[in-house]
Amino acid sequence: MDRSGGAVMAWNVFRFCTALRGLGSIMILLVLCIVGLTYYAVVIANYGPTLFNGGLDSFTAFTVLVLFHALLAMLLWSYFSVVLTDPGGVPPNWKPDIDDERGDADPLLESAYIGSVVASNQLNVLGDAANQGVRYCRKCNRFKPPRCHHCSVCGRCILKMDHHCVWVVNCVGALNYKYFLLFLFYAFLETTLVTLSLLSYFIMFFTDGEIPGTPATLATSFVTFVLNLAFALSIMGFLIMHILLVVANTTTIEAYEKKTTPKWHFDIGRKKNFEQVFGINRRYWFIPAYSEEDLRQMPALQGFEYPTKPDTEALQQL
Ligand SMILES: [Zn+2]
Numbered sequence: 001m002d003r004s005g006g007a008v009m010a011w012n013v014f015r016f017c018t019a020l021r022g023l024g025s026i027m028i029l030l031v032l033c034i035v036g037l038t039y040y041a042v043v044i045a046n047y048g049p050t051l052f053n054g055g056l057d058s059f060t061a062f063t064v065l066v067l068f069h070a071l072l073a074m075l076l077w078s079y080f081s082v083v084l085t086d087p088g089g090v091p092p093n094w095k096p097d098i099d100d101e102r103g104d105a106d107p108l109l110e111s112a113y114i115g116s117v118v119a120s121n122q123l124n125v126l127g128d129a130a131n132q133g134v135r136y137c138r139k140c141n142r143f144k145p146p147r148c149h150h151c152s153v154c155g156r157c158i159l160k161m162d163h164h165c166v167w168v169v170n171c172v173g174a175l176n177y178k179y180f181l182l183f184l185f186y187a188f189l190e191t192t193l194v195t196l197s198l199l200s201y202f203i204m205f206f207t208d209g210e211i212p213g214t215p216a217t218l219a220t221s222f223v224t225f226v227l228n229l230a231f232a233l234s235i236m237g238f239l240i241m242h243i244l245l246v247v248a249n250t251t252t253i254e255a256y257e258k259k260t261t262p263k264w265h266f267d268i269g270r271k272k273n274f275e276q277v278f279g280i281n282r283r284y285w286f287i288p289a290y291s292e293e294d295l296r297q298m299p300a301l302q303g304f305e306y307p308t309k310p311d312t313e314a315l316q317q318l
């Protein structure tokens with residue numbers, strides 16, 4: 001009974017993951033459609049024509065158009081950076097560095113130790129994310145670096161996996177988390193700008209006075225306003241959640257794990273936690289890229305090693 005139940009569950013999950021994979025190009029198309037609709041409503045139907053009215057109208061239209069295009073460029077750059085950047089996989093020959101903790105470098109002892117871990121029946125629970133012990137993925141049949149998780153949609157282990165995002169058709173992990181946060185940031189600013197700039201048209205819709213524009217452009221402005229308002233509000237929630245996660249040096253997955261793990265070794269102070277995602281070089285904080293120096297100097301940006309604080313310090317903070 002249990003066995004068949006498990007099989008049905010696994011089958012359903014598999015179907016779900018396949019469906020998510022199939023959604024891929026449709027979601028990118030959907031994002032581009034929303035961008036296209038918004039572009040039409042803001043630039044072509046409303047602010048483009050008022051640009052040549054003269055006086056305050058022209059000034060407002062110019063400001064809105066410049067901000068709109070600048071934010072759109074950053075939004076699309078961040079979006080495609082998340083879509084196209086590999087979140088970080090585990091190389092087949094990767095194995096945990098156990099020398100540090102065990103204090104011996106004897107290759108025979110090391111292989112015997114790893115062998116015993118593999119043979120153990122508690123592979124998934126050995127060494128939870130917080131103590132950096134030896135972790136093993138039974139689906140990929142290989143060791144997992146600290147903070148790495150298996151994604152059933154991608155079908156592989158992802159370094160510092162945060163979540164699998166259907167909007168970007170990719171996993172969000174160690175190598176593209178910053179780009180994902182920037183995408184959220186610019187998407188929030190852009191949708192807020194669009195909401196505010198179309199607010200007057202939205203209000204006009206409910207007044208009795210004469211409304212400029214054809215029914216088609218009015219309908220587009222109305223739909224665009226509602227869509228952007230909904231996105232602005234939901235992205236704001238996401239953004240606040242992720243800011244809190246970055247400050248505490250936690251991924252979405254780890255936030256659930258932490259409920260059973262009172263000590264969080266990876267939290268090494270707000271500034272350093274932030275730098276582990278955004279890098280040290282301030283000039284790169286607002287663009288989806290890292291300086292070569294940061295990549296060289298900060299192992300955390302590669303996704304395999306993370307600095308931790310000692311147990312005593314972690315306990316003091318409880
Ligand atoms: Zn795996």
Ligand SMILES: [Zn+2]
Nearest residue numbers: 151154164171
């Ligand atoms: Zn994934």
